[in-house]
């Protein structure tokens with residue numbers, strides 16, 4: 001996860017031009033047993049170690065976060081990474097890190113040990129002119145290992161994608177997998193959600209040209225003709241998703257990538273730049289989190305927040321405590337949770353979510369209210385469908401229909417470092433005032449109680465707002481405590 005987040009950072013570096021590395025020998029066309037390489041401190045972005053016969057692709061050390069590296073295959077003219085060795089941690093761009101070939105290609109560090117290895121007994125490593133890295137025996141016809149079998153977030157032309165593989169977006173949030181007759185896109189918004197996460201897109205094969213035979217494996221292949229095909233028999237596709245350049249005389253190479261926003265996009269190389277050729281989700285509001293946590297996507301109008309304005313000073317729609325972390329059951333934030341209600345909202349992928357049918361919004365909310373793994377519900381008053389969300393609230397879709405409504409829990413920020421000084425001071429004064437007020441009222445209540453008048457001040461409870469939500473209408477907003485420690 002951490003690695004993938006970091007990967008997101010270096011993909012942003014793609015525009016960085018290739019630095020000269022006069023001191024480096026030219027990259028090899030193959031690596032033989034005994035090969036060793038260490039990162040060169042004077043290289044600022046990419047240190048190629050191996051290239052293919054066309055010179056279009058290179059394997060090398062790609063600098064990440066200034067002082068770390070990933071082992072990646074790049075498209076040389078554009079600097080776009082097509083593949084990255086999957087390590088749980090990033091190696092340092094420093095001397096103890098080395099890449100060696102002893103039959104296995106091994107990335108290791110004398111202090112930390114092995115980061116990544118192909119676990120093979122090969123004789124040579126080479127790159128095909130389609131960017132596939134291969135390990136084979138000398139004189140052998142079959143390959144012992146290929147990078148095409150371990151895709152990262154990208155598929156290139158004619159690379160076979162099977163149900164045993166997954167594409168994972170560089171931030172680690174989204175994945176693409178193949179089902180028996182469909183392509184599934186999944187989001188992992190909370191650690192709690194089981195693999196592969198919440199499905200947000202399911203594209204079923206149309207089976208217009210070929211039927212899918214149950215029980216037989218399917219493959220997804222990016223075809224040079226300009227379409228993403230689902231196959232069981234390579235001669236006839238069971239499904240065709242055509243690109244803008246479908247069947248045009250396009251000579252450039254193609255790739256598809258699962259993007260950090262959860263969309264699957266296809267690109268075509270014109271010889272000088274990549275042109276966007278295809279998007280599996282064309283409506284921005286259908287993306288799983290197009291406006292971020294607690295965001296509201298208005299078709300054609302862009303983003304706003306579920307609550308009418310962003311959190312003070314951050315531009316985000318909810319305090320950082322609500323973003324992609326766990327549930328409301330732990331005591332880490334003292335479980336201070338507020339409720340936000342909004343009408344005219346709908347889940348972007350509700351037809352893929354489980355629901356229960358209930359008679360009223362109150363029943364729907366009730367199922368969520370005391371349940372600390374539930375972050376909110378979305379209810380349709382016309383159908384009675386109640387959708388429970390077991391991950392931090394993401395972006396909802398704005399709809400004109402006011403009978404579609406949502407109830408959302410918001411974890412309040414009590415992470416002290418995150419509260420800026422003035423807000424902290426303000427809160428301090430507010431709490432001070434509340435304490436004094438409470439003290440006086442308590443005394444008053446005590447006196448009243450002693451006179452036999454009970455419950456006089458009960459209405460005052462829950463009115464005490466904290467932080468940025470304090471001046472929201474108190475009728476639709478109240479503090480609740482969940483899952484006490």
Ligand SMILES: *[C@@H]1O[C@H](CO)[C@@H](O)[C@H](O)[C@H]1NC(C)=O
Pocket residue numbers: 053054055056251252253
């Ligand atoms: C890169 O590949 C293209 C085909 O996609 C080829 O025409 C071109 O010559 C290659 N570039 C180099 C430097 O070999």
Ligand SMILES: *[C@@H]1O[C@H](CO)[C@@H](O)[C@H](O)[C@H]1NC(C)=O
Pocket residue numbers: 102103104106108114
């Ligand atoms: C290659 O090197 C790795 C790491 O040092 C080691 O674990 C592995 O056993 C070696 N393989 C062979 C065939 O020597």
Ligand SMILES: *[C@@H]1O[C@H](CO)[C@@H](O)[C@H](O)[C@H]1NC(C)=O
Pocket residue numbers: 054129130
């Ligand atoms: C890639 O290599 C194959 C043979 O392995 C060759 O037929 C093809 O023309 C090459 N393509 C490019 C772009 O060099």
Ligand SMILES: *[C@@H]1O[C@H](CO)[C@@H](O)[C@H](O)[C@H]1NC(C)=O
Pocket residue numbers: 148158159160234
């Ligand atoms: C993909 O699979 C087909 C058979 O289904 C095979 O003929 C082809 O060589 C494979 N392509 C690659 C790049 O492995």
Ligand SMILES: *[C@@H]1O[C@H](CO)[C@@H](O)[C@H](O)[C@H]1NC(C)=O
Pocket residue numbers: 233234235236
């Ligand atoms: C694939 O389809 C072709 C044409 O319909 C057929 O001749 C061939 O036998 C099929 N192959 C398999 C493995 O089903």
Ligand SMILES: *[C@@H]1O[C@H](CO)[C@@H](O)[C@H](O)[C@H]1NC(C)=O
Pocket residue numbers: 247248249
């Ligand atoms: C593609 O190119 C070939 C030859 O270069 C030509 O005969 C054919 O008409 C072209 N097709 C289209 C759709 O442009």
Ligand SMILES: *[C@@H]1O[C@H](CO)[C@@H](O)[C@H](O)[C@H]1NC(C)=O
Pocket residue numbers: 367371372373374375388389390
């Ligand atoms: C709590 O909510 C989760 C979904 O977030 C649901 O799966 C579970 O059944 C609920 N538990 C109870 C006791 O209602």
Ligand SMILES: *[C@@H]1O[C@H](CO)[C@@H](O)[C@H](O)[C@H]1NC(C)=O
Pocket residue numbers: 381382402403
């Ligand atoms: C929900 O539906 C019920 C009847 O089905 C109706 O009485 C009620 O007014 C509706 N509430 C809203 C907010 O539309």
